[in-house]
Amino acid sequence: MLDYAALNALAAVVREGSFERAARALHVTPSAVSQRVKALEERTGGALLVRGQPCVATEAGLQLCRHVERVGMLEHELHEALPALGMGGEAGERVTVRVAVNADSLATWFIAAAAAFASQEEGALLDLTVDDQDHTAERLRSGAVLAAVTALAQPVAGCNSEALGTTHYVAAASPGFVRRYFEKGVGARTLANAPSLVFDRKDRLQTRWVRRICHRNVETPRHWVPSSTAFVDAACAGMGWGMHPASMVADAIREGRLVELVPGSTLPVPLYWQQARAAPQLLKKLGAAVRAAATSGPHALA
Known part of the structure; x- marks a missing residue:
């Protein structure tokens, strides 16, 4: 034994x-x-x-x-x-469920899933690990967590993968920042001079968007801002331009506190829920709460 x-x-x-x-x-x-x-x-x-x-x-x-x-x-x-x-x-008999989730999901729709699960399962606790959506699957693969919100569609060995929807990212900055750095338009030369906002060293969203707009790699100056809410605040304050979940900055854009650098040029990031294939019922209940939260509410994935 x-x-x-x-x-x-x-x-x-x-x-x-x-x-x-x-x-x-x-x-x-x-x-x-x-x-x-x-x-x-x-x-x-x-x-x-x-x-x-x-x-x-x-x-x-x-x-x-x-x-x-x-x-x-x-x-x-x-x-x-x-x-x-x-x-x-x-309390001593409560079970802890470890989950990896990206910061933007945690700041928008995932807490609704966590709260619904916690109210249903009072004997369970959640241990949420934050990582970039391109890297959360590594946590699952290593065994550090039992489930993950990830940008990886291919199932990790021994896991199921289910599409949740897509987060659409908007490149946006304050009106003053746009006037200062992009008066001559958004292109390789102006982007190379304009400070960008980057969440952490794993965050590639700004790089991917620039490559899509300019059709080549452009090295941009960077402010490192490892907080989803502070990221939006920094953009509104004129620190730099960044990639934001569309639902998170919709009000700021509507009110004129932020403007899109290139209207209509959103960057789609599909998200998936992966969990152990032979998952206990408790993990399946969490998965159901995650699917419900991802498809409803003001931050629902498209």
Whole structure:
């Protein structure tokens, strides 16, 4: 039999990033967590963690973390089906579902899905990891999460992929910024001089839009703004031009606080929901909430 106290300790260290935080989450001492993980490593005959700041799982450690997460969800379902077993509603018995989602989805439609799921499943908690839509599938592939909103249509091995819809991105800036940098029009020369807004080092939306407009690569000056709401605020304040979800800047464009650089030149980014093919019922319920939120409300995907 597997030692689930040790497995839960390992999963807590990976989830929390350190032995101390894992100990607080499990209501035990850091020494107890360390002993449990060490015993598990001795049993498996190899390292399960790379100790550091934060601690991260090895490939073998990730396999064990995936296992204990799935067992936790199955136990949650069992407690729901057989309430007489007890413990299903206690905080210590809540199961955590780890999901990767891109920042713009989180800032627009995804919270509605998370809230609907949380109200339906009080014994479940969500651990949302933010990454670029072109990279969230890597989190799924590595086993760091059990489901992901991703731009990758091809299913990750062992997963299903379902189309959610398309986010349409608009290149926009403040009227003053446009007058200053694009008085002679939007082209390779003016774009090479105008500061752009970029979310992080993985964000390629601005590069893709420039290539579409100019039919070649153009290196643009960059402000790094790693927040979806601050990204819009920075554009409205005249810091630079950027690619924004159309639904997120519709009011600003209508009110004249932002203007499109090239009207009608939206950049479509299809999004998909990927989750484990042999998903527990709990994960399927989350998928249903995600599909509903993606297709309804003011930020519904097209």
